[in-house]
Amino acid sequence: MSGELEDLTRHINDKISSIRRVLELRSLAQDAEKRKILLKVGQDVLEINGLLDQLEKHIGQQRYMLACLKELDEFFLEDVRDGRHLKDNTPAYMPRKSQPVTNGLAPAQSKTSEIQVAPEKDQPRKNTHNPTREMEYITVQEFDGIPPYMRGRVTHGQLNAVVQGINAAVTGKYSILQQSAKALSSASRKLHQRFKDEETKDTKGHFFVVEADIKEFTQLKVDKRFQGLQPSGLRGFHLGPRGWPENASNVPIWMSGQVIILSA
Numbered sequence: 001m002s003g004e005l006e007d008l009t010r011h012i013n014d015k016i017s018s019i020r021r022v023l024e025l026r027s028l029a030q031d032a033e034k035r036k037i038l039l040k041v042g043q044d045v046l047e048i049n050g051l052l053d054q055l056e057k058h059i060g061q062q063r064y065m066l067a068c069l070k071e072l073d074e075f076f077l078e079d080v081r082d083g084r085h086l087k088d089n090t091p092a093y094m095p096r097k098s099q100p101v102t103n104g105l106a107p108a109q110s111k112t113s114e115i116q117v118a119p120e121k122d123q124p125r126k127n128t129h130n131p132t133r134e135m136e137y138i139t140v141q142e143f144d145g146i147p148p149y150m151r152g153r154v155t156h157g158q159l160n161a162v163v164q165g166i167n168a169a170v171t172g173k174y175s176i177l178q179q180s181a182k183a184l185s186s187a188s189r190k191l192h193q194r195f196k197d198e199e200t201k202d203t204k205g206h207f208f209v210v211e212a213d214i215k216e217f218t219q220l221k222v223d224k225r226f227q228g229l230q231p232s233g234l235r236g237f238h239l240g241p242r243g244w245p246e247n248a249s250n251v252p253i254w255m256s257g258q259v260i261i262l263s264a
Contacts, residue, residue, distance in 0.1 A: 168218045
């Protein structure tokens with residue numbers, strides 16, 4: 001009850017104070033000079049009120065922009081998380097896209113040089129070399145399917161590094177073989193002759209490399225570690241025929257009928 005009386009008393013006092021101010025301002029308005037001041041104050045109040053309205057509208061726009069920026073920031077953070085996940089989980093070697101097969105043979109995948117033959121008059125130039133085949137990289141699924149006792153401590157990246165080296169050796173070798181010996185330099189001509197000497201009836205129709213080719217065209221070290229990588233995961237490996245020429249210091253290992261590796 002006392003609280004209500006205090007509120008009522010405060011309200012009445014406020015009304016009395018307002019009436020006193022009005023009476024004071026009324027008396028001031030009768031003075032011409034003070035009236036000009038009051039009009040100026042009134043105009044200033046209106047201008048301030050307009051500025052406050054603009055400020056309120058601007059604050060509303062800024063709040064809306066802030067909400068949009070927060071939403072955009074969430075999208076960017078999600079993209080960053082996805083990017084980090086891809087970076088942390090991307091395999092060292094990605095499987096190649098399968099390409100169409102023509103007449104039972106895979107399309108050319110090498111950087112071999114074409115035979116430079118002068119075209120006859122009124123006849124188009126023809127490409128006479130055969131396409132060089134390459135091994136496909138081991139996919140993650142294929143690597144996971146290799147029994148642990150076979151792959152040992154070999155990693156997916158190490159296995160595909162061997163595949164990359166084999167492909168480089170095959171490409172380098174057959175880029176020389178597919179050219180005329182007369183068009184080669186002295187060093188390349190010696191390699192060309194060695195490649196021809198290493199061919200036998202067992203390698204006819206196949207692409208193959210020997211240990212010397214791997215050392216010639218790649219940085220791979222053909223050591224026990226390299227030998228341990230072969231049976232652990234390179235698809236299609238098995239020992240080839242034993243009837244190898246006596247002057248050849250290599251034992252053939254066949255790989256999917258596409259490439260032959262001859263290792264000491």
